[in-house]
Amino acid sequence: MDFSCDPDSLARWDSEHSWHPFTPMQDWCATEPVVLTEGHGAVLKDSRGREYLDGNSSIWTNLHGHNHPKINAAIRAQLDRVAHVSYLGTANAPASALAKKLCSLFPKNSLERVFFSDNGSTAIEAAIKMAAQFWQQNGYPDRSLFVAFDQAYHGDTAGAASLGGVPLFHDRFSSYHFPVLRVRSLEELATLPALAQGRIAGVVIEPLVQGVNRIHLWPKGMLHKLRSLCDASDTFLILDEVFTGFGRTGKMFACQHEEVIPDFLCLAKGITGGYLPLAATLTTQRVFNGFLGEPSENKTFFYGHSYTANPLGCAAALANLAIFEEENTLATIAEKSRILADLLANLASDCPHVAATRQLGLIAGIDLAQPDSRPFPPEKRMGFRTCLEARKHGLLTRNIGDTITLIPPYCSTPDQLSKMLLAIRKGISDALKTP
């Protein structure tokens, strides 16, 4: 079936039959959707032949660009062998190699075990269920609470959503949630009586930067102190590197900026270079050993999904990691980050409606406000409209409130980065002109 050639039908089928995530569907159905059909490097093309720079790396997943020959080849080669086999009862070649490779990215005897799943939410879900079960069956049933941070985002499955600190997304379901204590800072965490009482199963954090919280940067050194605090009370530290993993922050993993090794590390999004849904929860031998025993002891981790450790996804992930080595991607990220920093500084200095910018590696947040620093009235939806206008200037990116996020693929050229910033600049100016 050729579904790529009739733009009108594609748009109509979407409006009539699709339901998009996090999307007010009444508004959506009232306008024609952009139907993406092709991608090469940092550029995406739609069904009407228009081109856009992928300024949010396809929801923070894409790393080396679309249609990367090495990832394409790895998936094709695996496709010619087998597309999917069960990880329940059998192993598969790319998954074995990927588990070994992921562990090799950390110091020996630290993170030694990999539990695969399908997306960021399930990587978190697996981590918190493992943590809770570990304490239950290893003599500490009272360690049943989790601590999460205000405005955190860890995904949408019920367990992951329990940790979420964005009321708009999760409050409706709060009566179904896991028991979670929410804190705003490390200082607040340190004073929690439950920590000293040994009632915390794990502390969950997005290290260095909370993406969904308008690119909020944690203070330098905070992660290191958090590790010490958890160590002092033998509480698990669960790092959500679903967004920050695989080079986004300038190092392979955000935890490496502060030389921290967590008890659980959750990875997804960029793990396949943005090609296929795959996730991994890494943990220690200590945790793994806590699940060993005779089947009759009932210590098994009863969790998993049909597509766990999908061979195509694992093959893509291996190719993704090989590219980091073969193309010296971390050096590229460092260079592109410097270019992005200059571009952001220029925007902030000469655009009166940019109140602040924040950046870490190839992650940027641009706060919009009125020239006297007052926020725009929320009903103006200035951030949203800026992104819509920027789209007309060839940039796809997203707002979080009145913060414009820019998360470019690592392959973006200096010229493309500068075009992204120009589109945002024009988007702001066009959005100001519309009522």
Ligand SMILES: Cc1ncc(COP(=O)(O)O)c(C=O)c1O
């Ligand atoms: C930090 C973080 N954790 C978890 C998730 C959930 O990942 P997924 O959408 O793949 O379930 C996201 C998604 O944006 C995220 O940014």
